[in-house]
Amino acid sequence: MAETGPETAHLSVLPGETVEVVGARNGGVFVDATLGLGGHTEALLEVSREIKVIALDQDPAAIDLARKRLKRFGTRVEIVQANFSDIRSVVGERKVDGIIADLGVSSMQLDSPDRGFSFRYDAPLDMRMDPAGGGETAAELLERIDETSLANIIYQYGEERHSRRIARRIIERREAGEQVMTTSELAELVKRSVPFNKKDRIHPATRTFQALRIAVNGELEILDGFISEAVDLLKTNGRLAIITFHSLEDRIVKRAFQRLSGKCSCPPRMPKCVCGAVKSVEILTKKPIVPSAQETDQNPRSRSAKLRAVQKLERELN
Ligand SMILES: C[S@@+](CC[C@H](N)C(=O)[O-])C[C@H]1O[C@@H](n2cnc3c(N)ncnc32)[C@H](O)[C@@H]1O
Numbered sequence: 661m662a663e664t665g666p667e668t669a670h671l672s673v674l675p676g677e678t679v680e681v682v683g684a685r686n687g688g689v690f691v692d693a694t695l696g697l698g699g700h701t702e703a704l705l706e707v708s709r710e711i712k713v714i715a716l717d718q719d720p721a722a723i724d725l726a727r728k729r730l731k732r733f734g735t736r737v738e739i740v741q742a743n744f745s746d747i748r749s750v751v752g753e754r755k756v757d758g759i760i761a762d763l764g765v766s767s768m769q770l771d772s773p774d775r776g777f778s779f780r781y782d783a784p785l786d787m788r789m790d791p792a793g794g795g796e797t798a799a800e801l802l803e804r805i806d807e808t809s810l811a812n813i814i815y816q817y818g819e820e821r822h823s824r825r826i827a828r829r830i831i832e833r834r835e836a837g838e839q840v841m842t843t844s845e846l847a848e849l850v851k852r853s854v855p856f857n858k859k860d861r862i863h864p865a866t867r868t869f870q871a872l873r874i875a876v877n878g879e880l881e882i883l884d885g886f887i888s889e890a891v892d893l894l895k896t897n898g899r900l901a902i903i904t905f906h907s908l909e910d911r912i913v914k915r916a917f918q919r920l921s922g923k924c925s926c927p928p929r930m931p932k933c934v935c936g937a938v939k940s941v942e943i944l945t946k947k948p949i950v951p952s953a954q955e956t957d958q959n960p961r962s963r964s965a966k967l968r969a970v971q972k973l974e975r976e977l978n
């Protein structure tokens with residue numbers, strides 16, 4: 661994911677398409693699992709006065725900003741600081757008409773000079789979306805992790821070809837008694853670890869930063885479980901819409917949606933199905949919805965966005 665500047669700070673990705681595909685029309689209760697700066701929640705609330713939104717974000721700074729932005733909607737919006745892996749306890753006994761999730765970090769987080777998400781600002785390597793949650797910071801992760809696991813994280817979560825070299829340099833430095841503590845130290849070290857490529861349009865550390873952020877926040881581990889719980893919380897015909905920003909996330913969403921739509925995942929030579937595939941949703945997006953050229957021009961962060969959605973069936977089919 662390319663980093664963007666403050667000029668794009670207020671732009672939500674695929675707002676019209678998301679509201680449309682999640683089925684927000686005349687009314688209903690919707691959940692925004694990733695409130696961020698409140699752009700999608702605002703778009704939902706503006707569709708109809710009969711719409712209410714329960715909105716979650718794990719980042720207290722995002723909650724504060726969104727609360728101000730959404731004040732005019734009064735009790736139509738309920739804002740809760742929580743991880744979306746706890747969606748069930750936030751929503752409680754209610755069943756809802758639609759759930760949206762716009763994954764990853766917000767431009768506000770990337771543009772916050774002190775949170776360590778970006779190499780554009782020198783700061784301690786933190787990268788936690790929920791800084792008070794007690795999880796480990798990126799610097800702490802780099803202090804304890806072994807070289808192979810680090811290389812795997814950088815390769816898998818960052819899709820970085822030079823993952824091994826980068827991991828080697830980080831560990832070498834640690835072994836020399838110098839811990840990587842700040843964004844600038846890490847960016848410089850990555851830059852020196854990889855061959856210079858004139859054609860690279862992004863800073864060589866972009867992929868490593870993305871990888872560490874995903875690891876620190878456990879972003880991929882919770883996704884599949886969240887999708888199952890979200891579908892559970894939908895009313896019949898309720899919809900779940902998810903926006904992803906890189907291929908790993910998109911693959912998890914795509915596979916979870918296929919599984920929930922009853923696709924058998926047994927090995928090809930199995931004489932009969934034993935995976936227990938059950939169809940509980942209909943896939944609404946055979947191909948993901950992507951931003952228009954106009955949107956990507958206005959908001960470069962939207963370039964890699966993919967929107968997928970499902971609709972819950974009346975009952976499960978075997
Ligand atoms: C891309 S931004 C959302 C932007 C928002 N849709 C808007 O229009 O302003 C993603 C937000 O999700 C939050 N987030 C990411 N993972 C989360 C999780 N597991 N639980 C709760 N919030 C999460 C981040 O803190 C961030 O504020």
Ligand SMILES: [Zn+2]
Nearest residue numbers: 924926933935
């Ligand atoms: Zn099967």
